[in-house]
Amino acid sequence: MNAWGIDLRRVEEIGLNGVQTQRQLFYDGWLLRVSPGRAKRGRSVNPHFGSTLPLAEKIRYCERVYAERQLPMLFRITPFVVPGDLEAALVARGYQRFDTTLVQVLRLEHPPEAPDLDGIDFTSAPMIELVDAVAAIQGLNDEQRTALHERVVHSPLSSHGVIAKREKQVVGCGQVTLDDGVAGIYGIATYSEERGRGIGTGVTAMLLAWAWEHRAGHAFLQVNDNNERALAVYRRFGFETAYAYHYLGRPGECR
Numbered sequence: 001m002n003a004w005g006i007d008l009r010r011v012e013e014i015g016l017n018g019v020q021t022q023r024q025l026f027y028d029g030w031l032l033r034v035s036p037g038r039a040k041r042g043r044s045v046n047p048h049f050g051s052t053l054p055l056a057e058k059i060r061y062c063e064r065v066y067a068e069r070q071l072p073m074l075f076r077i078t079p080f081v082v083p084g085d086l087e088a089a090l091v092a093r094g095y096q097r098f099d100t101t102l103v104q105v106l107r108l109e110h111p112p113e114a115p116d117l118d119g120i121d122f123t124s125a126p127m128i129e130l131v132d133a134v135a136a137i138q139g140l141n142d143e144q145r146t147a148l149h150e151r152v153v154h155s156p157l158s159s160h161g162v163i164a165k166r167e168k169q170v171v172g173c174g175q176v177t178l179d180d181g182v183a184g185i186y187g188i189a190t191y192s193e194e195r196g197r198g199i200g201t202g203v204t205a206m207l208l209a210w211a212w213e214h215r216a217g218h219a220f221l222q223v224n225d226n227n228e229r230a231l232a233v234y235r236r237f238g239f240e241t242a243y244a245y246h247y248l249g250r251p252g253e254c255r
Contacts, residue, residue, distance in 0.1 A: 004105045006218050008242055009080055011105065011182065015222065016046060018177045018184040021151050027061060028053045029082065034069050037147030038140060040099065040247055044074035051082045055089050072253035078245040087248065095248040100225045104239035108183065108219050111212040112237055114205040115198045121165045122206050125173070127153045130161035130187070133173040137189040152187075158214070162206040164190075164199050172199040176207040176219075183211035185221035188230070200233050208237065 002008065021035040021042050029050035035042040045062050066073045075095070077087050091097075114122070125133070131152050135145040152159070157177040164172035172190040176183050185207055190199045211219055221239065223230050247254070 002242070003240075004107050004218060004242060006105065006107075006182070008103075008105075010180075011103065011218075011220050011242065012048060012078055012080055014179045014182050014184060015041075015103070015220070016048065017157060017179050018155070018186060019151055020155060021147070022154070023150075025065075027065075028058060030058065030062070032062060032065055034066065034071055035147045035150065036069075036071060036143050037151070038138065038144045039148075039151075040074055041076065042147060042151060043071055044076045044247060046076050047081045047083075047086055048078065049082060055083060055086065059089065059093065072255060073250055074253070075248045076245060077248055079243050090248045095250055096254055097246055097248055098254040100244055100246045101222050102225050102231075102241045102244050103220060103222050104234055105242040106208075106219045106237060106239045108208065108212055108216050111209045112205045114209065115202050117198050117202055119166050120171070120199060120202065122202055123163055123165065125161040125163040127155075127159060127161055127175075129163065130173055130175055133163050133170045134187050134189055136170065137173065137191055160207065160210045162203050162210075164203055166194075172203050174200075174203040174207050176211055178211060178214055178216055181215060181217050183208070183214075183216040183219040185219060188221075195229065200230065201236065204233060204237060 019041045021033055023035045024033040031046040033042050063073050131149045157179050159177045161175050163170055171194045174188040175186045188200055188203055208219055
């Protein structure tokens with residue numbers, strides 16, 4: 001067992017549960033997500049489960065599915081991909097690696113202390129209000145907002161949203177889901193002019209406190225490896241990198 005006392009394959013599965021969409025299908029153990037939102041996790045192939053068909057045949061099938069939907073052909077590559085030689089096969093077909101993301105894990109042994117920020121109110125929020133906040137902060141278009149709404153509002157998992165406001169105006173937000181005693185932290189977002197003021201720290205603390213109150217023993221989150229500001233925030237809570245994943249896409253489609 002690793003330092004966190006949790007099976008990392010299970011963390012990966014819980015992460016897949018936390019970003020569900022109705023626009024997905026299974027093909028010989030691979031999970032193909034075709035939601036046209038901004039999140040690449042919702043519009044890429046997740047080859048996490050069993051695989052029996054010839055690899056070249058499976059790749060061609062995926063390319064056809066994404067082309068029919070006018071989506072870039074993306075494969076999400078984790079340490080758990082099946083089969084293990086998938087990345088080499090894709091690189092041989094001209095696919096390029098991009099966007100490395102760190103999956104960080106925390107053993108949740110006590111509730112965190114929330115920072116006391118003058119003028120900032122942290123409140124629980126319905127999922128629809130959280131969607132509006134994320135869409136505004138991230139500048140999502142109508143199609144991306146609809147895809148986010150589908151994933152967040154209709155999630156089968158227990159979820160909780162937190163919104164930070166200054167003088168009744170939204171300045172930050174975040175979401176936590178609970179699955180089998182493991183909390184997934186998603187959508188931590190702050191307006192650019194508000195960053196560096198502790199708002200992301202406060203939102204994260206509120207989400208972890210909710211997870212603790214609901215008997216979560218572990219928490220995890222996903223963060224780009226070059227997001228130094230966010231990494232510094234999560235480090236204060238004790239999050240550590242458990243594994244990383246990246247994407248493979250064809251030239252001109254790495255987005």
